[in-house]
Amino acid sequence: MKNDDNDDCIPTLVDVTTVSSAKVPVTILTGYLGAGKTTLLNYILTENHQKRIAVILNEFAQGSAMEHLLLTTTKNENDGNGRQQYQDWLELRNGCLCCSVKDVGVQAIEQLLEKRRNHFDYILLETTGVADPLPIVKMFWLDDELHSDLILDGLITVIDAHNGLKNYEDDRHQAKALWSRQVAMADVVVVNKIDLVSEEEKMKVLSIVQSINVTAQIYETTRSRIDLSLILDRHAYSNDSPTDYLLKKIEKQTSISIPHGHQTLNSITIELNGEFDFNALDQLIIQLLWNEQNTIQEIVRMKGVLCLRNESNYKLLQAVGQMYEFITTNENHHDNLRNCLVIIGSNLNQDFLIDQFQKCIT
Ligand SMILES: Nc1nc2c(ncn2[C@@H]2O[C@H](COP(=O)(O)OP(=O)(O)OP(=O)(O)O)[C@@H](O)[C@H]2O)c(=O)[nH]1
Numbered sequence: 001m002k003n004d005d006n007d008d009c010i011p012t013l014v015d016v017t018t019v020s021s022a023k024v025p026v027t028i029l030t031g032y033l034g035a036g037k038t039t040l041l042n043y044i045l046t047e048n049h050q051k052r053i054a055v056i057l058n059e060f061a062q063g064s065a066m067e068h069l070l071l072t073t074t075k076n077e078n079d080g081n082g083r084q085q086y087q088d089w090l091e092l093r094n095g096c097l098c099c100s101v102k103d104v105g106v107q108a109i110e111q112l113l114e115k116r117r118n119h120f121d122y123i124l125l126e127t128t129g130v131a132d133p134l135p136i137v138k139m140f141w142l143d144d145e146l147h148s149d150l151i152l153d154g155l156i157t158v159i160d161a162h163n164g165l166k167n168y169e170d171d172r173h174q175a176k177a178l179w180s181r182q183v184a185m186a187d188v189v190v191v192n193k194i195d196l197v198s199e200e201e202k203m204k205v206l207s208i209v210q211s212i213n214v215t216a217q218i219y220e221t222t223r224s225r226i227d228l229s230l231i232l233d234r235h236a237y238s239n240d241s242p243t244d245y246l247l248k249k250i251e252k253q254t255s256i257s258i259p260h261g262h263q264t265l266n267s268i269t270i271e272l273n274g275e276f277d278f279n280a281l282d283q284l285i286i287q288l289l290w291n292e293q294n295t296i297q298e299i300v301r302m303k304g305v306l307c308l309r310n311e312s313n314y315k316l317l318q319a320v321g322q323m324y325e326f327i328t329t330n331e332n333h334h335d336n337l338r339n340c341l342v343i344i345g346s347n348l349n350q351d352f353l354i355d356q357f358q359k360c361i362t
Pocket residue numbers: 031032033034035036037038039040061062063128129192193194195196221222223224
C-alpha cells in the first residue's frame with residue numbers, strides 16, 4: 001500500500017470484488033476523409049448503449065480534432081470555453097468521455113486511461129482519415145502475456161459510397177491504395193451515404209468491398225446510423241467468434257468479377273479437405289507472411305478455420321501483417337475435415353497458394 005504523504009494512516013483493505021479485472025475492449029474506427037466517422041461517433045454517443053465509452057481521437061485527424069470534440073461535446077458548448085478543456089478529457093453525452101492524443105500507442109493510451117479507470121468500460125479510437133490501419137491493428141492485437149488492460153474488439157471502416165467509388169477508380173490518386181487497405185483490414189465495413197448513390201452505384205461499391213474483403217460484415221447506412229450491436233462487442237479476434245460464420249460466409253460468396261487495378265488488394269479463399277500437419281503449416285505461414293519465398297505478393301490479413309492432425313477441435317488462424325496466432329476453439333469438427341482460409345493481400349497467386357497449403361495436409 002502507498003503511504004507517501006500520511007505515515008500513520010490506517011491501511012484499508014481493498015475489496016477485490018469491486019476491482020474490475022475485465023479488459024476494456026477497443027474498437028478502432030477508420031475510413032477515408034469525409035466518409036462519416038465523426039457522424040458515426042456522434043450517433044454512437046447519442047444512442048442508448050448502456051456503456052461508458054471513452055472516445056480517443058488521433059490528434060492528426062484531418063481538419064481538426066477540435067472540431068470533432070466541439071461537435072460531440074455538450075458541456076463545453078455552454079462554457080464557450082472548449083479550447084482550454086480540450087487538452088484533457090471532456091465529458092460527453094451518456095456518461096462518455098473524449099480525449100485527443102498524438103500517440104495512439106498502447107502504452108500512451110493505458111497511461112491516459114489510468115486516471116479515469118473507473119469512468120468508462122469501452123474505448124473507441126478514431127484514427128485519421130489517411131491512416132494505414134495495419135500498424136494500428138497490430139499494436140492493439142496484444143498477447144495475453146503482456147497483461148494489458150486493453151483488448152482489441154475489432155476494426156470498423158466507414159466508406160463513402162459516393163466519393164469512395166470515385167477514389168477507388170482514380171488510379172492517379174494515392175487514395176485508392178489507402179482506401180483499399182482500410183477495407184482490407186476491416187472486420188466491419190459501414191458503407192455510408194447510401195442516400196447519395198443509385199442502386200447501380202451501390203451494387204458496384206458493395207461488390208468492390210466484398211472482392212477486397214470477403215470476411216468483413218458489410219452494412220449500408222445513411223448518416224452512419226446503424227444498430228450498435230453490429231459494430232461494438234464484436235470479439236473479432238477472440239475464439240468466441242464463431243468458426244461457423246467464416247465457413248458460411250465463404251459458402252455464400254459468389255464469384256465477383258470486377259476490374260482489378262494492379263495495386264488493388266483482394267481476397268482469395270481456399271477450401272481444402274483433410275488434416276494439416278501443424279509444423280508444416282506453421283512453417284508455410286511464416287514463409288508467406290515474411291515473404292521468404294521472394295514473391296511479389298503481400299499478405300495483410302489472413303483468417304482460417306482449420307483441422308490439425310491429432311486435434312479434434314477446429315483451430316482458428318488469425319494473421320495481421322506479419323503476426324499470426326492459432327486459437328483453439330470449442331468446436332469439434334466431428335471428422336468433417338473441412339478447412340477454409342481467407343487471404344487478403346495484393347498480387348495473390350491463388351493456384352500457388354492452394355498448392356502450398358495442400359502440401360501441408362497429411
Ligand atoms: N448525404 C450524406 N451526407 C453525410 C452522410 N454521412 C455523413 N455525411 C456528411 O459528410 C460530411 C463528412 O462527415 P464526417 O462524419 O465529418 O466524416 P469524417 O469521416 O469524420 O471526416 P474526416 O474526419 O474529415 O476524415 C459531413 O458534412 C456529414 O454531414 C450520409 O449518409 N449522407
